[in-house]
Amino acid sequence: MTAVVDNPATTAGTLRDGAFGHARALVCRECKHEVELGPHYACPECFGPLEVAYDFPAVTREEIAAGPANIWRYKALLPVPSDIEQSPNMEPGFTRLLKAHNLGRELGIDNLWVKDDSTNPTNSFKDRVVACALSAARELDAKVFACPSTGNLANAVAAAGARAGIKTVVFIPSNLEKPKQVNSAVYTDKLVAVNGNYDDVNKLASEIAGEEEGWAFVNVNVRPFYAEGSKTLGYEIAEQLGWRLPDQIVIPVASGSQLTKVDKAFQELIKLGLVEDKPYKVYGAQATGCSPVSVAYKAGVDAIRPVKPDTIAKSLAIGNPADGIYVLDVCRRTGGAVEDITDDEVRDGIVLLARTEGIFTETAGGTTVGVLKKLVESGQLDTSLETVVINTGHGLKTLDAVADRVSAAATIEPTYSAFTAANLV
Template identity: 55%
Template sequence: MGHIKGLKCRECAREYPVEPIYVCEFCFGPLEVAYDYKSISKALNRKKIEKRPMNLWRYRELLPIDGEPQAGLNSGFTPLIKADNLARVLGVNELYIKDDTVVHPTLSFKDRVVSIALTKAREFGFDTVACASTGNLAHSVSAHGAMAGFNRFIFIPATLEASKIIASLVYEPNLVAVDGNYDEVNRLCSEIANKYKWAFVNINIRPFYAEGSKTLGFEIIEQLGWKAPDNVVVPCASGSLLTKIWKSFKEFKDIGIIKELNTKVFAAQATGCSPISAAIKLGSDVIRPVKPNTIAKSLAIGNPADGFYASQAVRETGGYAEDVSDQEIVDAIKLLARTEGVFAETAGGVTLASTKKLIETGKIQKDEVTVICITGNGLKTQEALQGHTVSPHYIKPSLASFEEVLEKIKSSGH
């Protein structure tokens, strides 16, 4: 059995039973899963975790399920790469990449949240799963939903990158491309969720779904040798991932898995959609919605549901935020590929370019341990690099033609 006590309003602390609900009837605050940490601290320790299979369910006592996992048995436990080449370029001593470009099966951290959401959807008895997505979530619900045998309704803005749309369609969901931006898609989905008895993973299942992001944080601590980093840099769309990474660190401290926690949490956004970083930079609690305009479409949420909580986590930890231009995003994608061999999607460009600025301005210091969260794979957003890469060398199928080019390459110093 699980260790969930129930759901609890983040604002007024009113308690609710474990049901597919997400908003407090009294104050409209968001509901969150509440656990029995006393029993978890008795049930879970480092040794027990280390003996389990290398997937995100190794932390299952801290995840909101009652029975056995129904999805994501191969998801999670992605590499934590010690990024020495990149560290040298950025001028810091110890830098790590949490590489969620390779989460099984759809190559973004969304496979984490969807694993929990679909397990919960099955426990609640739903036969149809759905989501409002900026792209990556669509892939993940399409794929995991197919494996677990759910009907699937996937809602996306029609303007998503063509490659992102195909990477959903291959799983043959009902894909609904809406003539509007993500915030409009999300509003429509809230209406649909009220009318149809579907498990909208990021609406009525959101309290459970969001908990899946904690596994990224648990893994960081385990992979650093059961230590929390000095800094963690997290890309933000709705702000949920950042909020939950911070929650995961606090939980490991609270149940005694780690003794010390002095991590600063940093938010990364694209300047063309930066409601969270703008509030943090202004020192304000108010998240002002914006109309997104950036190549980082996966992060293009203008009215972030968890923006307030993300900015609060950043403030609480003494972190900060940065935001970056489209050009900086492209440059950072290339820098990451060139130095560490990791091909990230635009969200990864946002995270690295923001980290670079945070180092340049002294918010992140040279001798600190920093982890940057690279959360999605670059093969999904190749359009962003069109015209920004080096060109192939075109030759005839002859040795002479090749050697002609080789001479040119040599004389250009490559």
């Protein structure tokens, strides 16, 4: 059996013109070796990670603004065909950038914004990356759309696959809580429970990707295309600020891909002349129970030492983050930092964001808001500069994290006298 990843010939002959838009090639991040566009993710020379490189056309702000209110307004900057809107997809993105007056006041930051990605179709930023992976799967004529995941990615893949009408298989650990299973099983009749932990599920997925023909695993063999979707977070923030880069941005770190792609997006906007070149600082946020990048940052070293995750921030619990070293590069180059907080501070961060801005975030967002607070308190973040914090997912997915922390203020009888006696306001 021929693996998609090892056999460009299975697709190269059938690729249509412009299948990947203005993408030129896949380029190794380490040795810069170039590989033709296809289902490849590791450099054949040095096994380094491959990334999409482009020959961008001239793009104007007006052209972008005339596009749809979703990520396809930036299609000229993504590895997707120019008719991408015509193919059924989840139409994610162009989520709210909210001025956070109350949270800013609470933390002493003059000019703070929250980029709220919890309002994406399946309530996390994963809809962005999965939409780009789906386009690649379609152009490569994949027969099956798949992923291993414990949460947000499973939801996004199952939903996008259903809407696209492509056979979709989602692998999860069999001990995953029932509500989380329902939130993926509702979309697909091919949810596969695997007896093992997430690492076991992930290994199985890689094995299937290597053995079976025509499978597109979003975060394995089409990962270079998938990862580009995160750039749209950076594009949107700049556009929504009025085509301007923020001074500081705080981003959660799981694999680290999102943080590096937001930086890539900012750099592209500068090169394209869509925003003015200016310094900006990028900060990474981790939970202490899974903080290999933060540990390396603080130790001043380049190597990431893998850890066994132990944190309630499950969507950030990647013990051996693939892009960790690139996160260190970006944060050090821009003058930012990487910081981590305890699970209790994660819970505090969730409640703080909800009470100040009416945004209910999951544990990953609690981590990011909590780290923002810690960065201010420790003097690592300049409170006089314009700052953006990213919320990547919805609190309805991790309700248990705050179930013991918030409750009714009072329980009263249904009478006006009981109400006044309770002295509530």
